[in-house]
Amino acid sequence: MKKLIAGAILLGASSMVFAQPGCGVGSMIWKGQSGVVPHVLGATTNGIASQTVSMTLGLAGCNTNENVQSMAMLIDARGSAVAADISRGEGENLNAMAAALGVTPVDKKAFFELLQNNFSVIFPHQDTATGEAVDAIVALLEQNDALSKYVAA
Amino acid sequence: MGFTLRIGQAVLWLACSTAWAQAESVKLPDNLHHNPTWLTLGHYHQDRFGSDYTSQADDPAFFLSDNGKTSPRAELEATLKAIQQPGGGDSHARCRFPARDAWLREQLDLPDTPVNCSAFEEWAGTLNTEKVTLVFAASYLNSPSSMFGHTFLRLDPPQDDEETDLLLANTISYAADAAEHDSELLFAYRGIFGGYPGITSIKPYYEMIRLYNDIEHRDLWEYTLNLDQQEVDTLLAHTWEIQDKNFDYYFFDKNCAYRLLALIDAARPGTDLLDEVSTHAIPSDTVRWVRDAGLLESIHYRPSAATSVAHSLDSLPSDQQTIAAAVANGYVTVNDQEVRELTKDDRAQLLDATYDYVRYQSEAEGWPREHAAPLSHQLLVARSQIDDAEELPDVPEPEIRDDQGHDTFRLSLGSGQQAHSEFTQLTIRPAYHDVLDPPAGYRTGAQLQFLRLDARLYHDTDELQVEQITGVEIRSLSPRNQFFAPISWQVGFGGRRTDTGNDRVLTPYLEGGAGGSWSLGQNTQAFAIATADVEIDDDIKRGYDVAPGADLGLLHQNNRFSLLTGVKTKAWIISSQQRQDQFYAEANWHIGREFSLFAKFTREDHYDRYQSTWQAGLHAYF
Numbered sequence: 001m002k003k004l005i006a007g008a009i010l011l012g013a014s015s016m017v018f019a020q021p022g023c024g025v026g027s028m029i030w031k032g033q034s035g036v037v038p039h040v041l042g043a044t045t046n047g048i049a050s051q052t053v054s055m056t057l058g059l060a061g062c063n064t065n066e067n068v069q070s071m072a073m074l075i076d077a078r079g080s081a082v083a084a085d086i087s088r089g090e091g092e093n094l095n096a097m098a099a100a101l102g103v104t105p106v107d108k109k110a111f112f113e114l115l116q117n118n119f120s121v122i123f124p125h126q127d128t129a130t131g132e133a134v135d136a137i138v139a140l141l142e143q144n145d146a147l148s149k150y151v152a153a
Numbered sequence: 154m155g156f157t158l159r160i161g162q163a164v165l166w167l168a169c170s171t172a173w174a175q176a177e178s179v180k181l182p183d184n185l186h187h188n189p190t191w192l193t194l195g196h197y198h199q200d201r202f203g204s205d206y207t208s209q210a211d212d213p214a215f216f217l218s219d220n221g222k223t224s225p226r227a228e229l230e231a232t233l234k235a236i237q238q239p240g241g242g243d244s245h246a247r248c249r250f251p252a253r254d255a256w257l258r259e260q261l262d263l264p265d266t267p268v269n270c271s272a273f274e275e276w277a278g279t280l281n282t283e284k285v286t287l288v289f290a291a292s293y294l295n296s297p298s299s300m301f302g303h304t305f306l307r308l309d310p311p312q313d314d315e316e317t318d319l320l321l322a323n324t325i326s327y328a329a330d331a332a333e334h335d336s337e338l339l340f341a342y343r344g345i346f347g348g349y350p351g352i353t354s355i356k357p358y359y360e361m362i363r364l365y366n367d368i369e370h371r372d373l374w375e376y377t378l379n380l381d382q383q384e385v386d387t388l389l390a391h392t393w394e395i396q397d398k399n400f401d402y403y404f405f406d407k408n409c410a411y412r413l414l415a416l417i418d419a420a421r422p423g424t425d426l427l428d429e430v431s432t433h434a435i436p437s438d439t440v441r442w443v444r445d446a447g448l449l450e451s452i453h454y455r456p457s458a459a460t461s462v463a464h465s466l467d468s469l470p471s472d473q474q475t476i477a478a479a480v481a482n483g484y485v486t487v488n489d490q491e492v493r494e495l496t497k498d499d500r501a502q503l504l505d506a507t508y509d510y511v512r513y514q515s516e517a518e519g520w521p522r523e524h525a526a527p528l529s530h531q532l533l534v535a536r537s538q539i540d541d542a543e544e545l546p547d548v549p550e551p552e553i554r555d556d557q558g559h560d561t562f563r564l565s566l567g568s569g570q571q572a573h574s575e576f577t578q579l580t581i582r583p584a585y586h587d588v589l590d591p592p593a594g595y596r597t598g599a600q601l602q603f604l605r606l607d608a609r610l611y612h613d614t615d616e617l618q619v620e621q622i623t624g625v626e627i628r629s630l631s632p633r634n635q636f637f638a639p640i641s642w643q644v645g646f647g648g649r650r651t652d653t654g655n656d657r658v659l660t661p662y663l664e665g666g667a668g669g670s671w672s673l674g675q676n677t678q679a680f681a682i683a684t685a686d687v688e689i690d691d692d693i694k695r696g697y698d699v700a701p702g703a704d705l706g707l708l709h710q711n712n713r714f715s716l717l718t719g720v721k722t723k724a725w726i727i728s729s730q731q732r733q734d735q736f737y738a739e740a741n742w743h744i745g746r747e748f749s750l751f752a753k754f755t756r757e758d759h760y761d762r763y764q765s766t767w768q769a770g771l772h773a774y775f
Contacts, residue, residue, distance in 0.1 A: 077357075080512050088544075116537050119534060
């Protein structure tokens with residue numbers, strides 16, 4: 001009784017991890033219950049393959065630095081956890097951000113401190129969206145002598 | 154889109170096959186096409202009747218021979234011919250089937266001439282994999298398709314590479330491509346009967362964490378496999394070979410876990426994990442098979458957001474827990490005195506725990522954004538002003554992992570007495586877990602039974618009777634407290650022997666219930682559930698009967714024994730118009746995680762008469 005059904009598609013890694021998103025705002029850091037994942041039908045079940053990467057993500061001025069885009073995708077996916085790590089000055093998401101930007105172990109502490117001290121600049125209010133936060137982070141790094149090399153376009 | 158892709162590949166394949174030149178003939182050992190590695194790479198399985206092999210791939214593009222699906226020999230000969238063709242490029246057989254190419258060259262001592270496979274090399278280079286980790290997302294009772302857990306593979310980059318991080322690592326996950334609007338029931342139906350294509354997706358690990366850990370509150374267990382670099386490369390090469398190819402998705406057997414086992418088998422020939430699958434591949438079982446096959450190198454536990462939050466709140470002193478609840482609900486603000494007068498470390502921990510709680514409630518309980526978002530922001534602004542504080546303690550790794558819990562197949566033998574008739578009872582339960590089974594490695598208060606059969610042989614009449622057939626039965630008892638207020642619920646259907654006053658008749662039934670549960674100490678909870686039952690049978694006066702009711706009881710679970718006791722009442726209102734009241738007590742003594750001794754007793758008042766039933770016996774878990 002096996003029906004022949006359409007294929008298994010293995011998405012090319014390069015197209016997923018380093019997507020070229022369009023210019024836009026991205027989702028809010030502190031999302032509400034906006035129907036992203038209704039509980040009864042878990043999108044992650046053995047289950048349903050879901051479109052989870054925000055395709056409207058982008059940066060004002062469309063920064064084309066690939067590393068910044070990777071960081072942006074991470075922030076878009078786990079914004080509220082990333083914000084928490086930034087406010088604490090440590091955490092797995094900060095480590096991942098550092099890795100995405102290629103920050104060397106020597107510079108990591110300064111990087112984390114810079115972000116923690118400027119929390120309110122990166123996240124000015126509760127409706128901050130990914131794009132704004134990323135732009136603010138990039139601006140902070142550009143103004144910092146030691147760290148600006150990581151966001152050179 | 155998938156269909157067009159297949160046509161395109163089929164056309165390409167046909168075009169290539171008509172342009173073959175004569176290959177040099179190489180002596181093929183007689184039985185090479187029956188070599189287990191070849192069979193694994195071709196996904197060949199022995200036919201049930203006869204000694205032929207058929208491939209599970211349903212796509213002509215997977216085969217180089219017209220008879221490839223049913224003939225490993227034809228496919229081997231066609232592959233050998235194709236890989237010896239001169240040239241290269243992405244459409245050459247050597248680049249479409251790099252794993253087959255490497256194996257044949259090794260087996261037949263063919264020269265390893267270099268070939269230009271730019272698409273494959275770029276893909277493998279981007280994935281940059283040194284180790285492969287099997288990640289198991291623990292079961293999630295609230296969604297039938299998630300109840301048995303889920304497994305996917307994570308491709309770990311080299312440890313010493315500073316530019317990568319495990320959160321950014323890529324994962325391979327198979328899932329059914331269900332249409333967005335399919336309800337759970339439709340998914341269950343279509344998934345079981347092969348109504349969905351299987352989709353493989355590659356996503357960064359942080360996406361999986363977001364979906365499983367954060368949103369679905371499922372703990373993740375990361376089992377790093379001890380595959381060496383060559384085996385890892387073979388796994389990737391074979392993944393490349395099966396991309397874009399049809400493989401049917403079947404919920405019970407050819408599911409997410411199954412496809413991953415096939416990949417691991419291809420990486421290390423001789424492992425034969427697929428051999429363990431008979432009728433079903435439960436993800437937690439597949440982890441056991443991988444462990445028993447000696448494939449594990451290291452294990453890492455990643456608690457879900459729910460587990461972490463509960464633990465964080467629990468580790469605060471109780472007066473601070475009250476403050477946390479007050480802040481979360483808006484009675485106290487972040488700048489109020491109660492918060493400001495705490496020490497730096499206490500304040501940091503309070504803010505962290507409260508923030509995690511508010512985020513959890515926002516996701517899980519749908520707290521309105523107008524309340525949760527500004528509060529989240531305030532909490533973090535306050536937290537960012539505290540430097541170098543002591544962190545909240547990590548969630549300790551559970552002593553018993555999910556894969557170390559009792560085996561899922563249970564066989565029980567017991568004897569007892571119903572009214573005054575003695576009987577011997579045999580129970581067969583293919584899956585999964587009962588609240589009285591050894592609790593280690595399973596969710597507290599969670600019960601999931603599938604296709605359970607209880608059969609009795611009565612001694613006086615020598616009559617064999619089915620006592621109950623349970624199709625599915627699910628129960629979730631979760632204690633409420635000041636932070637979390639889950640609903641405890643249950644649902645089940647099947648056939649059971651019911652008292653009609655004159656006789657005991659096997660009747661189809663459907664039952665459900667909802668209510669609450671409260672913790673009475675470490676391993677004990679008291680619950681109160683409002684229930685509803687429906688039974689349908691010709692032997693019932695009006696053909697069916699309905700009963701609202703209640704179930705009040707106590708559940709205690711620990712590694713040495715578990716106990717469930719309480720009272721149930723059902724008011725049958727349509728046909729019999731009788732109330733059925735029952736006192737029940739059931740206890741299991743656990744002998745490790747392989748056996749339990751059980752004893753149960755019920756005393757029932759129905760049709761104005763009292764009846765006692767008791768039973769005792771042994772459960773064995775396989």
